[in-house]
Amino acid sequence: MRKIEHIGIAVKDLDLSCELYEKLLNTACYKKEEVASEGVNTAFFKTGENKIELLSATNPDSPIAKFLEKKGEGIHHIAFDVEDILAEMERLRGAGFVLLNEQPKKGADNKLVCFLHPKGTNGVLVELCQEIKAK
Ligand code: ZN
Secondary structure, three states, rough: EEEEEEEEEEEEOOOHHHHHHHHHHOOOEEEEEHHHHOOOEEEEEEEEEEEEEEEEEEOOOHHHHHHHHHOOOEEEEEEEEEEEEEHHHHHHHHHOEEOOOOOOOEEOOOOOEEEEEEHOOOOOOOEEEEOOOOO
16 A cells, blocks of 8 residues: 545535535645445545545435444545555455455546455545556
């Protein structure tokens, strides 16, 4: 794993939170994107080298809706940038971590992603992400 790619924050109202984070970080949101397969709307911010992803639910069955119900708003996951997601998934599987998806899936912001079960990572939902390179 190379670096923290972004930190994901679960929010109830994406538009309100976007305004809030624009004020907080003093920078405009650079991308809003729906990931229909995950039932989420996302908004991304850059602060220097770092990124923040805000996530809100698009339907009551969304993992974000369930997270908000259980834990309320707050830090939802930490995403690590990886060069080769398949190799990293293989390595982590071998080391006994539980992957939430067996194959990488298409995430927001032009990434292939895989999540690790928080039960195996001290309660932190970990996301691996690999940039999809233009061919
Ligand atoms: Zn993420």
